[in-house]
Amino acid sequence: MHRPPTPEAEAALADELSVVRPGLSAAYAQALPGARAAVLTRLWRALAHEPLPWIARREPGSDGLTLRLTDGRRLHGPHADPYATTSYVTEVRLDDKPYHRPARLVDALAVPHGAAFAAELDHSVASLALSRAGQPASCDPAEPVPSRTWEQRVVDGHPYHPNCRSRPGFSAAEQLAYAPEHRPLVELGLVAADDCLITGEWPKWLRDGERVLIPVHPWQSAHVLDRPVQERLTAHPLMSLRTLALPDGPHVKTALSARLTSSVRDISVYSVETAESVSAFMETVTDRLDVPLHITRTLGAVTADSPDLAAVLRESPDAYARPSEQVVPVAALPLTGLADDPIWLGEFTRLVLTVGLRLLDLGVALEAHSQNLLVVLSPTGAPLRLIYRDLADIRISPARLARHGFPAPAVAGRIVTDDETTLRRKLFGSLVGGALGATAGSTAALRAALETVVRDLPATADLAALRDEPLPTKALTLMRLSPETPGDIWTRLPNPLARPGSGGHSMRSTSSGTSSGTSSGTS
Numbered sequence: 052m053h054r055p056p057t058p059e060a061e062a063a064l065a066d067e068l069s070v071v072r073p074g075l076s077a078a079y080a081q082a083l084p085g086a087r088a089a090v091l092t093r094l095w096r097a098l099a100h101e102p103l104p105w106i107a108r109r110e111p112g113s114d115g116l117t118l119r120l121t122d123g124r125r126l127h128g129p130h131a132d133p134y135a136t137t138s139y140v141t142e143v144r145l146d147d148k149p150y151h152r153p154a155r156l157v158d159a160l161a162v163p164h165g166a167a168f169a170a171e172l173d174h175s176v177a178s179l180a181l182s183r184a185g186q187p188a189s190c191d192p193a194e195p196v197p198s199r200t201w202e203q204r205v206v207d208g209h210p211y212h213p214n215c216r217s218r219p220g221f222s223a224a225e226q227l228a229y230a231p232e233h234r235p236l237v238e239l240g241l242v243a244a245d246d247c248l249i250t251g252e253w254p255k256w257l258r259d260g261e262r263v264l265i266p267v268h269p270w271q272s273a274h275v276l277d278r279p280v281q282e283r284l285t286a287h288p289l290m291s292l293r294t295l296a297l298p299d300g301p302h303v304k305t306a307l308s309a310r311l312t313s314s315v316r317d318i319s320v321y322s323v324e325t326a327e328s329v330s331a332f333m334e335t336v337t338d339r340l341d342v343p344l345h346i347t348r349t350l351g352a353v354t355a356d357s358p359d360l361a362a363v364l365r366e367s368p369d370a371y372a373r374p375s376e377q378v379v380p381v382a383a384l385p386l387t388g389l390a391d392d393p394i395w396l397g398e399f400t401r402l403v404l405t406v407g408l409r410l411l412d413l414g415v416a417l418e419a420h421s422q423n424l425l426v427v428l429s430p431t432g433a434p435l436r437l438i439y440r441d442l443a444d445i446r447i448s449p450a451r452l453a454r455h456g457f458p459a460p461a462v463a464g465r466i467v468t469d470d471e472t473t474l475r476r477k478l479f480g481s482l483v484g485g486a487l488g489a490t491a492g493s494t495a496a497l498r499a500a501l502e503t504v505v506r507d508l509p510a511t512a513d514l515a516a517l518r519d520e521p522l523p524t525k526a527l528t529l530m531r532l533s534p535e536t537p538g539d540i541w542t543r544l545p546n547p548l549a550r551p552g553s554g555g556h557s558m559r560s561t562s563s564g565t566s567s568g569t570s571s572g573t574s
Contacts, residue, residue, distance in 0.1 A: 060173040064181060067223035078184035084151075085138065086180035086216075090172060091153045092140040093213040097528035099131030101542045105162050120160075133544045134488040134497050136210045136385070152176070153213060164532045171217045171310075171531065178216035181223065182206045182232045198369050198378040198425060199296045202289045203231045205382045210421065210489035212527045220274065220309050229270060231288040237295055239305065240267040240280030244355040248320065250327035251351035254364070263353055266362045268293055268305040275308045275359055290382060290422050296367060301350055304363040304441070317358035322443045325462045326352035326363060329442045332460035336415060339457070343436040344406045345371040368425050368438040377428045378438060381486045382421035389432050390490045397503040399426065399434045400487060404504055406437055407482050411513050414451030414459075416477035418444045420485040446477045475516055476523040476541055483517065484524040484544060497547040505548065521546050 061083060068076050099109065099116055110117045111130065118126040128143040142149045143156055150156040154173040157165050183206055208215035218226060227233050241257070241264040249263065257264045264281065272280060286295035286303065293307035306318045330349035337344050347366040354361035372378045379387065389395045407419055417423070417439055425438040443466075449459040450469040459467075468474065483501075491497035505518055521543035530540050 060170070060177040061180070064177040064223050068181070071224045072227060075181070075184050079180050082180040082183040083176070086176045086183065087152050088138040088141045089179060089207060090176050090213050090215065091143065091151070091156070092135070092138045093209075093211055093215060094153045094156070094172065094528065095128050095140045095143060096131055096133060096135075096211060097213060097526070098126065099128075100133050100544055101526040101529045103162075103529055103532070105160075126160075132494050134484075134491060134494045134547060136489055136492045162532065164534055167534075168528075168531050171214050171219060174219045175214050175217040178218050178221075178226060179207060181226060182208075182216060182230065185227070185233050195377055197296075198367075198380065199287045199289060201377075201379050201383040201386075203234050203287070204386055205290055205380070206232045210382075211485070214527075214531065218309070218311060221270070225270060229268075229288060230292060231290060235288065236285050237288050238269060238283040239286055239295065239303065240269060240272045241265070241282045241284065242267045242272075242276065242278045242360065243281055244360065247353050247355050248323055249351065249353045250323060250325075251330070251349055251364075253351040253353055263355075265353055265355065265360055266303045266305055267360070268307050270309065271305065271307055271359070278360075290380065300367070302347075302365045302367055302440075304365065306359050306361045308359050318352075318354065318361035318363065319358050320354050320356065320361075321464055323352040323354040323361055323363070325464065325466065326442070328460050328462050329445070329447075329466070332447075332462075333415070333442060333445075336410070336413065336457075340409060340413065342406050342409055343402065344410075345436060345438045346442070347371075347438060347440040349442065365440060368440060371436070371438050372427050375430050376435065378425050379428055380422065381424045381426060381490060384426070384490050385492065387432070389428075390492070390496075393496070393499055395432070395434075396491060396496065396500045399490065400500040401504045401507075402426075402434050403437060403482060403487065404501075404508060407478050408508060408511065408513055408517075411474060411478050412451070412509075412511055413455055413457065414448035416446040416448075416474040418477055418481045420481040421489050424482075424486050444477075446474050448474055471512075472523075475513060479517055479522055480524045480541070483547075484522050488547070494545075494547050501548050518548055519546070 065076065065079060068079055098118060105121050107119045107121045110119065115127060115129045116131055120126060124146055126143060126145050128140055142151055145156065145159055150159065153176065154169040157169040157172060186206060228235050229237055243259050243262040244265055245262055247263045253263060259281065266284060267276060284297060286297050288295050292311060294302055294304045296302050304318065308317050326349045333346045334348065337346055347368055350364040350366065352363045368378050384390050407417060410417060419439060423439060423441050426434050427436040427438065429435050445466060447459065447467050448469050449467065452459045488497055491500055505514065508514055523541050524544050526540045526542040533540060
């Protein structure tokens, strides 16, 4: 008889916590049920909307949604709002058996590659409970703070990925020491290297004579690299965990060869090779378009001919705000309470769609998800301008640029494409399905915000696709269950502008295949 596994990560983390931080043990135990519901809600969204091959059909009913599996079993849960961010799923029934723990549900489904995914879900629940357990009682959302403080207030991770907090390979002590939501100071090591590839200006304070000093994350030093560390830099970890803010200085993106959420977070040689050219190109684009958008410049990038030993220095987004303004990552906007106001949400939606669609029409598709995109707020909270960071995964269309008389940058490889489907997926999946969807928090709120904006935007083919077609989004769970398939796998969500019963509102997900040339783990 098949038996589901015990929640090993939950118990293992509890045991570690009792040794390294016993004062958090009670709060961790109290946070576990909520963390299970949060991960189960994300998993149910995937089961309801992704083209998983072992789901034969989906049957909406008055009491929720039933999934008919190819082996004849039934999976039943509540109606699945693809843009909801509340943890509304506390139970899913497989035939007549209830499941409250996502790892046990996936194990019971017994699908290909499910065992590894179940283990990651177990890690996600445990790490999320730890993240929630370590939070202060409250904070004043109106208090002016640096953008890094807002980043550290984002506790729950990716709003739609079941692996929102999956950190396999990180002990409880390492999460407390390195994860941004625990607000630590992290000491980066400096590793001396010869014969490095450098683009941009690598600063003198990161050199030792002729040798280059590469900032290295301490987890990378402990688990991956076998090289001596010369000195150390103290820095504040940001949302991506591997990117850190130096005190009163730039941000440093480090290689971190661990699987976080979906990808192994190394830095490809290709990203270093193209960093300076793409950064300079985007500066030219924003200057010419005169849009309310700043790009954090890449100051320098270096690799010792290895994705495991590389780093990128970027401007801090705080450099683009006046003293009276605040810079807030879009992922932190729900914490401010601003998005609860439909008028404010409409203004923000207008800002991001105007910028995103204008660049897309020119020939640049931003991966403008809630982590890469930040907003500059006035003293009263009005959205004024956008800031975009991390250019490693944008897409550039030479054909579109040429139509506007704009020269393409001298780069090749995966970021260059003229495929309209790829370009629209990149922007719509990240900006609408990610940043706007998570900020709105539900289909109804997202629909209302979009309806106030789209009728006033320039009538382009891209806007028509956004308005009339299902919304592309990454099939994040199918990607984790398809280790043999490289790159991104896409599905389509019901268009938030479509009313229930219209052609754009369908519970049926279809696969759109993999994207061209996207490599997980290199951004």
